[in-house]
Amino acid sequence: MPNALDASTVQLAWRIARREMRTGLKGFRVFLACLALGVAAIAAVNSLSAAVTAGLLADARVLLGGDVDIQLQHRPLTEDHRAYLAAHTKRLSSTVEMKAMAQTDSARALVELKGVDTLYPLVGSVDLSPVSDLQTLLSKKDDIWGAAVEPGLLIKLGLSIGDTVRVGKARFQLRAKILKEPDRVASIVNFGPRFMVSIEALDDTGLVQLGSQIRYHDRLQMLPGLTPEAFMEQLDLAFPHAGWRLHGPDNAAPGLQRFIERLTLFLTFAGLTALLVGGIGVLGATRTYLQTKTATIATFKCLGAPSTLVFQTYLFQVFMLTLIGIAIGLVMGAVLPLGGIELVKAQLPFVPQMGLYPFELFKAATFGLLVSMTFALWPLAQAQQTPAANLFRTHVLPITTLPRRRYIVAVLVGALGLGALVIFWAEERNFAYWFVAVSILTVFLLHLGALFVMNLAKRAPRPESALWRLVLTNLHRPGTATPGVVQALGVGLTVLVAVALIQGNIAKQVKDTIPDQAPAFFFIDIQPDQVAAFDKAVLDVPGAFDLMRRPSMRGRIVKIAGVPVADVDIRSDVRWAVRGDRALSYATLPPEGAEIVEGAWWPQDYKGEPQISFDTTVAEGFGVGVGDSLTINVLGRDITAKITSLRKIDWRSLRFDFAIIFAPGTLENAPQTHIAAIKASPKSETQIEKIVAEKFPNISTIRVKDALDAAGRIISGIGMAVTGTASVTVLAGIIVLGGTIAAARAGRIFSSVVFKVLGATRRQVMLAFLLEYGLLGLFTGLIGAGVGTLISWAVLRFIMGMSWTFLPVDALITVFAAIALTLAMGFVGTWRALGEKASSHLRNE
Structure with missing residues (x-):
């Protein structure tokens, strides 16, 4: 018998395969359709994701609002910070953002209040209707400040351009609608429409108070010859304990980027599942085609053709058809995103960059090739092993011969290669492991x-x-x-x-x-001197009950068990805990219904070194437990605290809780506000909202139902x-x-x-x-x-x-x-x- 790699045998097999292919694609339509559909699904999803990501990166400076964005919670830059930035940058623009209540005599709505300075925006432009100069529009005229708002607020409050509303203690005239805001990146959840005012007008509102939930953004344009990455490194070296978050163009919209990546992950897995079904179709189509060729194969064998020739002949055919199916799928996968972009571009604050993305197409083609050859190998190997006499009886005796060991090993290697590629190319390895395991389990169970x-x-x-x-x-x-x-x-x-x-x-x-x-409502930015009056005001409303209130401030986890966050291997499902500032609180007693699963709560009269009670799920993701420490930057000060208890928190229940709660003696003197929640009957909700808006204009009310x-x-x-x-x-x-x-x-x-x-x-x-x-x-x-x-x-x-x-x-x-x-x-x-x-x-x- 000739060797499997004998040149003459391979050449003859190639000649026979080409001649048989002249009869057309009959018998392989299902093969091509399944393969093309799976490849197209993967190529289209990944190409669309690449187009969206490329568009985001192309408009990164506009979305960011400058070359670098410096973000702080609760507090603005210090004079030292501003002096350093003035000496090392070309221009600096400051904005202030917070939640607030906009109200008329008969209606009120939660808004995203934004105060801007005279240099805003550094990059891009604000599109207004009617068209006007932003700074002129926001200026004070006839003793009333101007405002530009998103159209949704006008609808919600039943207002028109020219009407006035109250925000905090100040009144504003609505002078224009915001059609496009360059640095407002679409987020997954918006709590209200934009309300843009002059940064000077914020003093009149009375909303900027110590400890209020305020986000300060300082966006800058750099001097020539310095990259954003290098400048951010310099900033961190110059002010290692500033407690700010720095964003460059490559991280202009981290939340949106994560959302796109996660959605792409799920859709890619759906496409891979389609390709898996296509693999089953490839197996069936190959087996069916070979059944139509049984007489031919039997004749070859009876005339002395080696089984290797039969195998190579039909392997060449399958390979040629695989290339055709992949080519069809790649064309479809390159064209389909055009329609997808038309559907999503209106929802994005930037324009996706349509084009050919070779690497995404290469991934789809690789998956298609592996699936096709892995699934087609088994029936091809069976046909090689089946005696000629059995081939003549396939109508009544289907081929059930097991392939040779080397082909079984090759099929297993192909399957393992598919799984390895899925895991290697996935952004979230944990999800990829689950997908591979579930796919194997599903096929086995079916x-x-x-x-x-x-x-x-x-x-x-x-x-x-x-x-x-x-x-x-x-x-x-x-x-x-x-x-x-x-x-x-x-x-x-x-x-x-x-x-x-x-x-x-x-x-x-x-x-x-x-x-x-x-609860019916959450309330934020309650000042310490308003606590007693606020509690009485809301509880006096008939139908209001179960008021819960806690002191609150923001802090950022900078070290885990003494190791900087950037050097810790954090589980993907809890990375949210270190992506920004987290809400913190302190308490003498554990929260109502708290389930302490490890350690113990501190005594009511505790006085000593900083201690915290921590969410057990996040602790597991961090790889820490009772006895370890966390270092948290609160208002520029690093506080290292020992974990003394772990609590199981069910966030889906909207229970009034915090991932991090400090023991007494650490945060009491820090600038802070209170947050509260209250349950209420449907009839009393409007009255509660009205009373809080009238008596406490600085307090923002979030309706949970919305x-x-x-x-x-x-x-x-x-x-x-x-x-x-x-x-x-x-x-x-x-x-x-x-x-x-x-x-x-x-x-x-x-x-x-x-x-x-x-x-x-x-x-x-x-x-x-x-x-x-x-x-x-x-x-x-x-x-x-x-x-x-x-x-x-x-x-x-x-x-x-x-x-x-x-x-x-x-x-x-x-x-x-x-x-x-x-x-x-x-x-x-x-x-x-x-x-x-x-x-x-x-x-x-």
Whole structure:
């Protein structure tokens, strides 16, 4: 036997493969469709993400508002800071942002108040309607300050340009609508529309008080010859304990960037799932094509052709078709983002940069090539190993020979390579590990489900009806479509059920569970001297109850167990805790309902070194526990405190709690405000809001219902995006299902001819086939719903840390959809078979 790499054998195999390909792509349409669809999904999602990210980076200076943004909480830059910046920068512009209440005599709304100086904006421009000079518009005229607002505020308060509103103690005339604000990056949740005023007007509002929740931004233009990165390093060296956050153009919108990356991650996994289904289609299409070539292969072998020649011939064909399928998918993946950009660009504060992204296309092509060759290798190796005599009997005895060990190893290596690439190219490795594990588990469970259905049909009592005996036999006979249908359609249905149940559970908790427990309002910026009066004012309103109030300030974690945050390996799900300033508090007693899982709370009369009680989930992500320390920068001062207790906090309950609570004796003298929450009957909510707005104009009121509605819209939008992409998986499953049924057409024709000769009517034969596919659809739907339910439970409980509830409607819809699809495809696939004349087939035989 010639060596597998013998040059003459390879050359002959290539010649035969090219000649056979001249007959066209018949038999490989499903192969191409599945491969192209999966590659297109991955290429399109990643190209769209790359276009959005490139647009964000291209407009980074405009989004940032300058070359460097210096952000501080609660306090502005010191005179030393300003002197240094004046000596080392070209220009410096300051803005102040906070939440505030804008109100008229009859209405009020939470707004994002922004005070700007005369240099604002350093980069870009504010688009106003009517068009006017921003500084002139915001100036004081006839003893009243001007303001520019987003259109949503006018609608909410029923106002028009020229009307006046009160913010704090000052009145403002609304002189223009803000159409575009260069440095306002779209965030996931906005608590109110923008209200822009002169920074000088803020003194008249009375809102800028010690400890208030205020964000100070100082944006600068650098002198020539210095990069933002180098300048930020100089700043940190010059003022190591300043406690500020520095942003350069490469980090202009970190929250938006993280959101894009996370959404891309989920959508890419959906595309990979579609490609996985496509791999099942590749396997089935390759096996079906080889079945049409059994006579040719058998003839080759009978004439003395080595099995290696057969393998190489059809491997070349599969490889050529793989390249065609990948090319189609890449073209689709490059074009589809054009439509996606049109859908999302109106929601973004920048223009996505459309173009070809070779690396994203390369990733999609690599996945497509690996999937195709891995899944096609098994049937090719089987055909190589099958004796010629068996090849002539494939209509009644399907090929079941195991490939040689080296091919089994090659398939395993290909599968491991796919998993390794998924993990290597993923931004979030933890999610990638879960995806690979869940994919393997899903395929395994679906395979077990198919075997269970076949075994169940085989062991079921034989019914008296010949029709039902035929149906049950078809479910487990040699060459049955059961494994192919369950695998092809089951993966897509599993994904849809899992996505639907995850989205449904999250939405259910937001809409149902949380509102039952949530306060009606949160209040921020309560000054210490207002505490007693505020408590009395809100509790005197009939229907108000359960007032909770705590002192609050902001701090940033700078060291974990003595190690700088940048040098600590922090678990991805708790990185939020070190991305910015965190709310802090101090308390003598633990919060109501606090669950201390490790350590102990300090004595009520504690006086000593700084101690903190810490969130146990964040502590685990940091790799610290009781006895370790955290260093927290509070208003420019680093405070190192020992962790003496860990608390389990369920943030979904909106319980009034803090991740970090200090023991008494550390923060009492620091500038601070109080935050509060109160529950109330629906009838008393308006009165509470009105009283707080009138008596305490500096206090901002956040209506929890509005925040929850916003969260619900976000969840719904993300769910629609993920579900839409996951539907590609079902589409791939439908294509594979159609190919599976088409592959069985020859067998259906043979069976229908035999039935007709034995006296069966066309109606009886059609009914038998439809009952078979109906049962297959029912079993596939049940298996897919079961596996999808299991996956959703695991994701919610172990990845997202949420409770889980079974939602039967979503599962039932899936089952009915599976039955409908298999019946429809089965009808289309068997109708033509029933139309075949028995005489022509009998004469051929």
